Each structure stands twice: as structure tokens, then as C-alpha cells.
Amino acid sequence: MNALSPPNSLKILVILGSTREGRYSEKPARWILGQLNGAPGINAELVDLRDWPLPFFNAPVSPSWSSGPPSDPLVAAWSAKIASADGFVLVAPEYNHGYTAVLKNALDWLYREWNQKPVAFVSYGGVGGARAVEQLRQVAVELKMAPTRTAVHVPAEVFMATMKATLPEAAETYSATPWVKDAANNIIAELTWWGHALRAARQQVAA
Numbered sequence: 001m002n003a004l005s006p007p008n009s010l011k012i013l014v015i016l017g018s019t020r021e022g023r024y025s026e027k028p029a030r031w032i033l034g035q036l037n038g039a040p041g042i043n044a045e046l047v048d049l050r051d052w053p054l055p056f057f058n059a060p061v062s063p064s065w066s067s068g069p070p071s072d073p074l075v076a077a078w079s080a081k082i083a084s085a086d087g088f089v090l091v092a093p094e095y096n097h098g099y100t101a102v103l104k105n106a107l108d109w110l111y112r113e114w115n116q117k118p119v120a121f122v123s124y125g126g127v128g129g130a131r132a133v134e135q136l137r138q139v140a141v142e143l144k145m146a147p148t149r150t151a152v153h154v155p156a157e158v159f160m161a162t163m164k165a166t167l168p169e170a171a172e173t174y175s176a177t178p179w180v181k182d183a184a185n186n187i188i189a190e191l192t193w194w195g196h197a198l199r200a201a202r203q204q205v206a207a
């Protein structure tokens with residue numbers, strides 16, 4: 001959280017979508033968090049799914065059909081967390097040409113809390129995580145989210161070069177890679193535009 005953020009700042013949650021031991025995802029996640037918090041009018045926070053051990057989805061009906069609060073206390077807290085945000089960055093590794101199961105589970109638990117909010121993606125892997133991100137875009141639309149055109153795809157050579165790097169070393173490499181840095185700037189611009197437009201629309205419709 002950025003204590004100096006103006007009151008109309010956008011609250012963007014960076015959701016870290018890999019929980020495995022030795023995960024790489026923390027490097028791009030913490031880097032994009034820093035990029036977001038360096039942008040005017042954005043208040044970004046890291047949401048690590050390791051801190052949210054949600055049960056494997058077992059609700060009797062889809063959250064898009066139910067209106068009551070979730071009965072599981074952790075899911076209820078997850079609902080409040082997501083409801084509090086204006087937009088999201090999903091950090092999504094590519095597992096078997098898809099995205100991670102832990103991320104899908106976290107998405108499936110909610111519906112309205114995601115609705116009418118922008119979402120951007122950060123990925124990496126053999127093809128920069130492109131296949132995982134393209135699948136996530138379809139899921140995002142079903143959750144009535146607005147996926148940004150741009151995503152950060154850390155190219156394979158940068159991914160390999162930073163695999164054993166420390167967080168600051170990796171951050172330096174991402175910032176020095178025009179393809180990655182430019183994409184980060186673009187997702188920040190798109191999240192800002194959509195974030196304000198959709199927040200205003202949500203408030204107007206709710207009023």
C-alpha cells in the first residue's frame with residue numbers, strides 16, 4: 001500500500017498465481033508491483049495465493065447464480081478482498097499450455113466481485129506464457145472482466161537468464177528489456193484508463 005496515494009487512487013491487486021516451492025513467479029510479481037506503485041494514482045498490493053489456501057471449489061451452485069455471502073470464512077474473506085479492488089494483474093505461469101489450477105480455483109470461487117473490472121496479465125515460459133494468458137482472457141470475459149490488450153510476456157531468453165537471479169537482479173533485467181518494460185507501461189496505462197472508466201460506471205449504475 002502506498003500511504004501517499006491520493007484518495008481516488010485505483011486499487012490494483014497483483015495476484016501471484018503460483019504456490020509451488022521454488023516458484024519463479026515471485027520475481028515478475030514483485031517487479032510489476034513496484035512498477036504499478038511507481039505510477040501516479042495507483043495503489044497496488046500483492047496478493048499471494050499461498051496466503052489464501054482456499055478449499056477446492058465445492059459450492060452447491062455457481063457463484064454467478066448465488067447471491068448470499070460465501071459460508072466458508074476464508075472464501076468470505078477472499079470475496080471481501082476482491083470486492084475491494086478496482087482492477088487486477090494476474091501473474092500466471094504456463095502449466096501444460098494452460099494456467100495454474102490454484103489460480104482457476106481462486107477465480108471460480110467468486111463472480112460479482114470480479115465483474116466490470118479490468119485485468120492484465122504477466123506470464124513467462126517457452127513462448128512467454130502466451131498460451132496461458134490467451135486461455136485466461138476467455139475466463140476473464142466470462143467473469144465480466146475487461147482484459148487489457150497488452151500483457152507482459154517475459155521472453156524465454158529473459159526467463160532463462162533470470163531463473164537463478166535474485167529479486168533485484170531479475171527486476172533490473174526486466175526493466176532493461178524494452179519488450180518487457182514497454183509492455184508493463186502499456187498495461188499500467190490500460191489499467192488506469194479502464195479502472196477509472198469502469199469505477200465511474202459501477203458507481204453510476206449502483207447510485
Ligand SMILES: Cc1cc2nc3c(=O)[nH]c(=O)nc-3n(C[C@H](O)[C@H](O)[C@H](O)COP(=O)(O)O)c2cc1C
Nearest residue numbers: 018020022023024025093094095096097125126127
Ligand atoms: C506442471 C508444469 C507444467 C509446465 N508446462 C509448461 C508449459 O506448458 N509451457 C511452458 O512454457 N512452461 C511450462 N512449464 C515450465 C514453467 O514455465 C516453469 O517451471 C516456471 O518456472 C513455472 O512457474 P512458477 O515457477 O512460477 O510456478 C511447466 C512447469 C510445470 C511445473
